[in-house]
Each structure stands twice: as structure tokens, then as C-alpha cells.
Amino acid sequence: MTGMTVGIVGLGLIGGSLARHLVANGYRVMAWNHRPHPYEQARRDGIVCVDTLEDLAGHPGARPDLIVLCNPLKAMPDMLSRLAPVIDRTATTLTDVGSVKALVRQQVVAAGLGECYVGAHPMTGTERSGFEASDPSLFDYALWAITVDESTDYRRFLVVARMIAEGCANRCIVIDDGTHDRAAALISHMPHVVATALINELTDNPDRNIAAALAAGSWRDMTRVALTDPQRTRAMVDEDAQNVEALLRHMAGRLVAVADALHDGDDRIIGEFFAHGNPFRDYKAACAHNQGETPSTAQIPLDIAHWREQLLESARRGEQVVAWPSDLVAVVERRPAVASAAR
Template structure:
């Protein structure tokens, strides 16, 4: 990935550079963002409400201040919001209160992004705080069953897939620094999509899997054979329940935040499992076979590599009406950002 792009007549534009980044919230992902950027030589200023966390971050080479407002006044190019979802409105109110003075003093005002696993509620909160004009959503598909700054790592995010989300009025001046940050010093690959498409997709590949993993633990907890089952458990149980061994409040908040998308997917899963139970009970071999074979298209795609091969590239000019719709449609179809310029973004599947 590069933050360069070809300009008119093949000329190469100067790279898009994100020189200073603010991070508010130093948990697993916010801490990993800070560590990764510090390792890449980016100037980082961060805050966390917990003094012990701030001290640990300073020991790891992260420059810290006491509040989100102080991060804002450092005028980072991009300010990354990484608090728990429940704490986000208070953080946004603090930023909104500090912003008018920053604007009155002149000079650059940061672009806001975030790393949350659900996007529509975050945009709603940012809009409610009056900060929506400067917001571009982002979500790295990375994590572990651990939490907190102590679990964060400089090698967690490089190479991971990111969704970057825009709305109908998103400005290119705000999108481009976020893409440059994600595909540059954070080392990610990015797809640009709208909030609703993102939330539906992560319900399938993250939020519902967390629920199903928790249900496996629930089943084991309630089973008379629990002691023997846990003694016999091997790879399939370990791998199938790994994400359920994290803080259940964190998982609950994630699922609650994406309830609109999660509910429908959970009802589909319940219907499929109920139908399988009925087929097994009735000895309906054909229905049982159909259940296990229905996943063949995705099974094949995963075996072959979802991103194997590339399609011809498409260039989306950012000065044309409706560029947001075109870019998000390509992203929803799987297109990755491959080149970033001040006037256009190039993508390819």
C-alpha cells in the first residue's frame, strides 16, 4: 500500500503524510494503534482516563496527556477515538466543548476517526455532538481474547483488513488522511464502505461468532457431563470458544451496539440449527446433508483464498458528484484501496 498516486500525465504527487496522530483510549486496539505509530516514527499524543494506563503507555514510549481535550489542542492531523462505546458520548462532548477555541485560534483542526467494531451508532453519537462533519469511521479486523493496554502490541495491526466508512457528505479532505494513516504507518489494507454495509458484514464475521462462541461455553456450563467434556476438549472447542474467553461485558457492548444487524443473523442461525435438529430427529439424511453442503461456496472461497487474484483497477475521482456512492459500492463488492491521491482513489478487487 502506498499513499502516493499518479497525477495528470502520469506525474507522481507528493505523498500524503500523517505527521501527528492523537489517540483517545489506550485499551487493546487504541494501545496497539499508539504502539504501531510510535514504532513507525509518527508523533503520537494519547490520553486515557486511567492514570496507571497512562503511566504504562509512557513507559512504552507513548507521549501522554491527561484528557481528550488536551489531545485535541495538540492539533494532530488525525484524532483516533478508541474508548469503550459506552464512554464515547462523554468523550465527544469534551471534544466538542474544546473545539470552538481551537477553531478561533486558527490553524488546522483534526480529522476524527475511530476503531470501533460498529459504525452506525458511532456516527450517530458523533453527529449528536456536532462533530459529524469531521468524522470518517474506521475499524481494524484485529483483536485477541485479552484486553487493556498491557495486551496491546505493535505487531497486532500491520497487515490486517480495515473498513473505512463514509457518508453522503464526507469530504475528500477528511477521507484521505484516514486512508493514508490506515494504509501507511498502520500497515493495513482498506475497503471503503458505508456504515450499514459494514455493520451487516461484521455481524456475520465477528459479532455473531462471538455470540455462538459464548453459547458453546453456556452449553458446557449447564451440561451434566461438563467435567468430562472439558477434560476431553481439544482443538475444535478451544478454537471455537477462544473469543468467548474475553471480558463478557466487552462482548455484550459490541453485540448491543450492533443489535439491528445481529438480531436478524441470530434468528437465521437459530432457524438453521432448529431445522438441523428436526432433520436429525426425523432421520432425514437429505436435509442433514443439505445443511452441511450449503456452505460449499464460502468453504471453497476460503480454501482458495478470498482475495486470490485481482480485477482491473477502478479510479474514483473525488471531485465528481456521487463519488461516495461509487467508492462504497466498489468496497462492498470487495475492492481494496490500492492507491491514494489528492484527487482520486484507486481500488481493485
């Protein structure tokens, strides 16, 4: 499986970094970009650049093992409709790097490409964009989420999993689209809305200049993401709207509960509120404590009828897959886990 040929759609920050990282790891990488301006540099980096998206699907006898959609989400339906007539569904597996997974799968299925699709989302990036900003080291030690559903073929899953483990020397967790999108809403999309609400609160305050002058580290950290391109944040939130909506209502409920307890002077509720996150504080302390130590590993023999559930349970325990020594064995690293909250 080494020497895999990978086709990259879109040589932006992520596509460019991934292509260069895969070349550095000995993979054959072809790429297409909607504009050819990065091709000169990309060719010097060892990437085979092709003239049309359709060329990326190859021709009989020379099909890529994997096509990775690294285009912006809004271009996805167009890319899929152009690939659908040309892709060899038997030879080539299709994946993507989008930050939401349920929406992309819907679009893939709508294009009639569901049978060859496995979702993926590498947890990396910077606030910059474009091939000029690409950097193969963005994929050093990265964690990916691979997303699968009941129709996912195990062999195709393994093509993506090996590209991550062998082509990128990266780790992965294997989950379903809904779990991915809810988790992404929790740790990123919803907090971006909260950060934006904080700067709106300051902007509306008649003493905003005094508040801004007194602001220190806590304010700076909590509002940093609100300073990045609000249009990009908005798109991210729109694409995961249902999960973000639910979490915003939860958060509003938590804030009102504290407000009520402060109003009533209810020490018990305030005490419980501040103690409730102790499992996460303990988890972070354990992560800091383990830093620099080699995590312990375990082998998980996979049952072809239950591999999805086995890998999801592994992810829920806080494990991450680092290698596939044979087709039905995953090697996982054991990491600290977040305990459930004491009630």
C-alpha cells in the same frame, strides 16, 4: 500529507499500539489517557502526552490533522461532549476505532461533531488490555473498515484513508455503517452468542463431566470465545443488538430445519444443508492456495460524486484498498471471492 499529526484519545491496547505504530512510521503522535500511568513509558516511545483531553485539540496554528478516539465505547459520549467545544472543525478530522459504527456515528452527531467525522474499525486486537499489553506489531498487515455516509466529506475521508495506508501501511475497505455492523454481527457478535449457548448446553447436561472428558478439537475451537470475559461479550452484543437478534433467528431457523429433516429422514434437505456452504469452502481453499503469492492489483479512478458507491462495490467484490497514489485514485488488491450459493 506525510508528517501528519495525530491525536490519540485513550492509551489502552488499541490506542497504545496504534500510537506506537504511527510513531514508528514517522508520524507526530500526541496522546491523552484518562489516567496518566502509561505516560512515562509512552514518552520514552516518542509519544507526546498531554495533561487534558482538551489539550489534544491543540491551539490555533498547531491543530492535529486527525483525532482518533480509542477510548472504550461506554466513555464515548463523555469524550465527545468534552471535545465538542474545543475541536477545530476545519483543521481537524475526527475518527474512532470502535467495533460498532452506527452507534458511534449517532453519538458523534448528537455531540454536534458529525461534519468532521469518519468512522473506522481496525481488525486487530488480543484478549489482553491496557498500554502494558500494547504492541505496534498488532498493526502489521491489518485490515481496517472505514465507514462513511452521504454526508462524509471526501477530503476528510482521505485523511483517515492515508493515515491507514501511509501511517500504518495497512489495507482498508470502505463501507457504510449498516454494512459494517451487519457483517460484524455475522462474523463475530452472533458467533460469540452461539459459542456461549454451546457451553450453556454442556453445563445443563447431567452427563457434563463425561461430555467434557470426551471433548476434543472441534469442541475446543467452537467454545474458545465463550471462555473470554462474558461481560465484554455481552457489551459487544448489546451494542449491535438488532443485527445480532436477526442473525440468531436465522441460525435458529437453520438448526430447526436440520432437526426436522433428521426427524423425517429427509436426505435431500440434509444433503443440501451440507453442500450449501461449498462457496465458502471454495473461497477458503482459494485463499490458502494464494497464500504467499502477491495479489494482483487494479487502479480505481474515483468519481467525486460516486466515490462511496464505487468503493462499496469494490469491497463487495472482495477487493481491499492498499494505496492512494493520487487524491482520486485507489489501488486495490484483488482477492478470492465467495460465490453465491447454488440453489
